[in-house]
Amino acid sequence: MKVLVVGKGGREHAIAWKLSQSKDIEKVFVAPGNDGISIENKCECVRIESIEEIINFVKNNNVDITIVGSEEYLANGIVDKFEESNLKIIGPNQKAALLESSKIFAKSFMKRHNVQTASFNTFVNLKDALEYSRKASYPLVIKSDGLAAGKGVFICNSYEDSSRAINELMKEEKFGESGKKIVVEQFLKGFEASVFLLMDGQNYKFFNVSKDHKKLLESDQGPNTGGMGAITPHPDIDEKLMKVIFQKIVNPTINGLKEEGLLYKGFLYIGLIIEEETPRTGSRKNTPNGVKDEPYVLEYNVRLGDPEAQSILYLLKSDFIDIINDMEKERINTTNIEFYDGFSLCLVLSSIGYPFSYTKGERITIKPGITSKIFYSGVKKDGENLLTDGGRVLSIVNKADTLEEVRNIVYDEAEKIHFESKYYRKDI
Template sequence: MKVLVVGSGGREHALCWAIKRSPLCDRLYCAPGNAGIAEVAECVAIGAEDVDGILRFAKDNAIDFVVVGPEGPLVLGLVDKLEAAGIKAFGPSAAAAELEGSKGFMKDLLAKYGVPTAFYQRFTDADAAKAYVRQHGAPIVVKADGLAAGKGVTVARSEEEAFAAIDEALVGGRFGSAGAEIVVEEFLDGEEVSFFALVDGATAVPLASAQDHKAVGDGDTGPNTGGMGAYSPAPVLTPDLEARVMREIVEPTVRGLAAEGRPFKGVLFGGLMIVRGADGKPVPKTLEFNVRFGDPECQTLMARFKSDVLAALLASRDGTLKPEDVQWHDAAALCVVMAAQGYPGDYLKNTEIRGLTEANAVEGATVFHAGTKADGGRVLATGGRVLGVTATAPTVREAQARAYQAVDRIQWPEGFCRRDIGWRAVER
């Protein structure tokens, strides 16, 4: 098969790396890709959200299967257009992708089909939203309805902070049309976990759990980011809790989307909060749904994936998914994100990274590229999150040691990372 992966981040590098190993893959392209992806795929200079450009390339090059990485092109209907042209694609339709494209739609769907989540209300009027905040008090969460590049969520510790977030979205227009409506919801206190399932429209097969680290600094301090590291599996999600997540969250959501005439195909990514019930026992609740692999969680999942990834993604698209399509290595995987100085604010660009070959030589380690470009024989940092240094080992503690050993071989003075990725699992 000729396969095209859409995207340019660490998630897409991990997907390309895994797909390349499939005996079904004869030729692999990535649009637009990055310096690391160029080592395993042919990079094509087409932006991930250039739907017409990707469609044209897929037709002109007789692409058999397109794997869409980021949420943007999914919400824009890339899968619909490819399928209409007779090209198989992995990912949900635009109608099903609204699960991530609109937080209000997602919350209404969960409420309708009895999926446990935080109580909430939708607002377009700032005064009404503030009255709701006064009624419920802080802490409380304010979310822009649409896609805001991970920047649209405020966990407000005071009513004043919530009011400022409301004004920023509804009065100041910080998020444009994505913030023309907001969701104000209950603050859930617990341990956050990412859970993934492959879905073929009707059947959902659990993938694995992972835990992301959103805050920029050690000890979960500083502003939130797109993710500074992850590990899989997450010990907080026991086998009993995982079965409960499938039964109470994933399966009702999949049934609900089908009943609404929006059957979901692709990867369903649940951001969950494990809270304590009245009896003191852990209870999973849904913070949000995403309609694609997480980044950096995808790097850890692909490192642990034992089955043929391409065959599993095809089965999801074809409606033939079976539990045996998904097999895992017993090893744990841990990914440390290296970011450019200044991230998540204004960050340095076009600085040179050395030592990548030496880092990749560490046993069990793979350096996935996110924001990089090749410049002759040099690799330059072009994004905020730049590398995902990933390692596998029998335990999270050993995977952590290997990942940081690889990090320490990378020569990039203008970069930084957290030094405590995996601390919860190691502490356990």
């Protein structure tokens, strides 16, 4: 088989690497990819970016199936255009992709189908948004309606914070069209979790649950990023809590997708916050169902996460192309999915200054003897040298029987990778 992966970051590198391990895979193309991905066996980066170029490439090179990693392509309707050409592709159509590309659409969907989420208001007018925030109780959360690479979320502790965020989004247009409409929602305190489902257009199957680390700094401080590290499976999610997540989140979400004709072939990522207490009543130990922890949806993503994909796919024991084929053939509910025992940990190495301004073009050096897998995100080749070319430069992943053991391995080996402005969190 020949497969095409659409995107250019660490997630796409992980997808391509995992596919390349299958004996059934002859070639993995990645468009546009990056120079680090092209190092992999069977992998070739194709420097094309437009949907039209990608479709022509698939036709001309007899690609059997395409897997979309990047949300921008999904939001721009790549799946619709592939289906018009009768080409096989894994991902949602443009309407279903609104679950990620529009926070307002997603929150309204949750409200319609009783999916547990924070209370919210939506605004399209700057004056109305500022007036609401002037009278609001704090803290609150302000989100751009559209895609912002994981950076369009602001936790505000005062009117000064919220007015700054609202003006950046709606007046200064920091994220362009994405921030012209906003969601203002209740702040929930707790820990986050990323739940991943596989969907085939008719059925679905649970994939895994990871712990993402979105904040730039230790102890979950600083600005939001695209993700600074991930652990799979989530160390704080037990079987009891998963039952509640299915009851209050997964089941109503799937039922809503079916009712609205939005159940697609692809990945669904449900970003949760698990509230351990409520400010109003204290501990949830005495709730009627006896459950202390309460899950709420923060967001939907309609693809694999980054860096969760690196962590999940490194731990995946099953042949990934078998899973992809079962998604395409609408039999994902019968698929047997196996993971290695223990934990995998993915640590992102970024450039100082990310997610704002940062230096590019620094030489990356790697000492010999690293056992962890390196997935490249923002890199480019200059002759024999590999240089930094993005905010998140690369991620390193390993697995072990215990979380403590894999942490020790990954952090030890992070010290064997060098570029001048290297930064990473020490508490993944």
